[in-house]
Amino acid sequence: MQSAVQEQPPDTGSAAAGVSLQAVGLECVRDDRVLFRGLNFTLEPGQILQVQGRNGSGKTSLLRILCGLSPPAEGEVRWCGENIQSTRPEYFAELAYVGHAHGVKGELTPVENLNLARGLGRASGMEPVEALEHLGLAGYEDVPSRFLSAGQRRRVALARLLILRARVWVLDEPFTALDVHGVDFIESMLLGHKDSGGMVMLTTHQPLRMDESHVTRILLGA
Amino acid sequence: MNEPSLMRAFTLLLRRDLTLAFRHRSELANPLLFFVIVISLFPMGVSPESRVLQMIAPGVIWVAALLATMLSLDMMFRSDYEDGSLEQLLLSPHPVSVLVLAKVLAHWLVTGLPLLVLAPLLGVLLFLPIEAMPALVASLALGTPLLSLIGSIGMALTVGLRRSGVLLSLLVLPLYVPVLIFGANAVDAAAAGLPVTGQMYFLGAMLVLALSLSPLATAASLRISVS
Numbered sequence: 040m041q042s043a044v045q046e047q048p049p050d051t052g053s054a055a056a057g058v059s060l061q062a063v064g065l066e067c068v069r070d071d072r073v074l075f076r077g078l079n080f081t082l083e084p085g086q087i088l089q090v091q092g093r094n095g096s097g098k099t100s101l102l103r104i105l106c107g108l109s110p111p112a113e114g115e116v117r118w119c120g121e122n123i124q125s126t127r128p129e130y131f132a133e134l135a136y137v138g139h140a141h142g143v144k145g146e147l148t149p150v151e152n153l154n155l156a157r158g159l160g161r162a163s164g165m166e167p168v169e170a171l172e173h174l175g176l177a178g179y180e181d182v183p184s185r186f187l188s189a190g191q192r193r194r195v196a197l198a199r200l201l202i203l204r205a206r207v208w209v210l211d212e213p214f215t216a217l218d219v220h221g222v223d224f225i226e227s228m229l230l231g232h233k234d235s236g237g238m239v240m241l242t243t244h245q246p247l248r249m250d251e252s253h254v255t256r257i258l259l260g261a
Numbered sequence: 262m263n264e265p266s267l268m269r270a271f272t273l274l275l276r277r278d279l280t281l282a283f284r285h286r287s288e289l290a291n292p293l294l295f296f297v298i299v300i301s302l303f304p305m306g307v308s309p310e311s312r313v314l315q316m317i318a319p320g321v322i323w324v325a326a327l328l329a330t331m332l333s334l335d336m337m338f339r340s341d342y343e344d345g346s347l348e349q350l351l352l353s354p355h356p357v358s359v360l361v362l363a364k365v366l367a368h369w370l371v372t373g374l375p376l377l378v379l380a381p382l383l384g385v386l387l388f389l390p391i392e393a394m395p396a397l398v399a400s401l402a403l404g405t406p407l408l409s410l411i412g413s414i415g416m417a418l419t420v421g422l423r424r425s426g427v428l429l430s431l432l433v434l435p436l437y438v439p440v441l442i443f444g445a446n447a448v449d450a451a452a453a454g455l456p457v458t459g460q461m462y463f464l465g466a467m468l469v470l471a472l473s474l475s476p477l478a479t480a481a482s483l484r485i486s487v488s
Contacts, residue, residue, distance in 0.1 A: 108351065108487055132265060136349070144346060151277065155274065159270050160265060161354065
């Protein structure tokens with residue numbers, strides 16, 4: 040494990056101008072405990088950033104702060120140089136988040152789930168049926184999602200990444216409950232996204248199979 | 262079509278919530294059954310005499326409608342909160358207040374509207390004079406969306422809490438009281454053959470106020486609850 044980008048001063052010059060997601064002096068406090076403090080990093084197009092740390096070190100909290108779901112105790116998150124609090128619509132149009140609770144409704148079929156997701160964000164042009172086929176769920180389009188296995192539901196949630204045209208992917212433990220092929224496929228999706236200029240931020244406890252050189256790492260609670 | 266369209270998001274969300282409601286029919290029927298049961302118990306519990314029932318009818322119907330709405334508030338955001346759909350909603354580039362309005366509209370269509378349809382029948386059960394029926398329906402038509410809108414604020418504030426029932430009532434009931442007073446009073450006045458324009462104007466004004474302000478408050482509360 041390497042801790043490459045922690046504690047480096049914020050780079051407000053060149054990165055602020057282009058497309059980038061910047062964390063500046065982030066601090067997160069939970070129940071009077073400081074999980075991390077003074078966290079600085081920049082996520083640029085073509086980068087995969089993996090957040091590491093033991094359980095309870097604030098990985099999920101960090102991702103939620105980056106999505107603007109929870110406010111940081113200190114510091115700010117900047118999208119293209121501006122605080123995300125003031126650029127919410129622009130930032131959210133570029134953001135796809137798959138969290139622990141992955142937002143797949145059990146009573147709805149995978150296609151119905153994805154249709155709503157597509158309506159709420161910026162569509163990529165890929166049809167939900169096609170996205171499900173990519174993720175190995177062909178034939179399950181019209182089965183209520185609660186009859187699917189945990190891994191299959193996770194795949195439905197991850198299919199959102201394909202139907203949305205989002206530049207920033209924030210994924211909280213995307214590999215949970217996925218089988219080996221699923222993990223391989225998601226990794227190839229991540230690499231494809233990176234190569235097309237996307238940005239990925241993820242937490243996972245599983246070692247990534249992709250080449251080390253593709254991934255930047257942050258270690259929390261070190 | 263690839264650019265996000267607010268109208269499309271609104272209709273999709275409305276349709277999704279209606280679909281969900283119809284796949285949960287029992288949950289849908291609960292508040293309605295409550296409404297019918299409470300009202301039909303009054304003739305047995307108080308007095309079967311038409312004079313007595315006629316007197317209490319407006320209040321009984323309005324109180325039952327209010328409580329039935331409050332019972333059903335939970336389904337507005339609870340399951341969305343638990344399965345993470347709410348986070349997805351908040352991360353949409355669209356204004357959350359408009360999306361909230363779609364959810365409130367869905368809630369009203371599956372709870373408020375059926376109450377509105379049932380109310381005249383239950384009015385007959387309580388010997389409510391026929392002259393008062395239009396006022397009953399009109400006051401409920403203005404009042405039940407108001408109850409859904411106000412309730413959405415309270416629900417959004419308490420959705421993160423595990424047992425929020427009591428707190429929700431404490432938050433919401435004081436705001437429900439004016440609606441109850443004007444609503445029940447309108448029906449009372451109509452039964453006595455008096456004009457009801459004043460009460461209707463008040464209900465209408467409150468509805469406009471709630472329509473414009475409550476989605477903003479609900480959206481802000483949801484952000485707080487999720488963080």
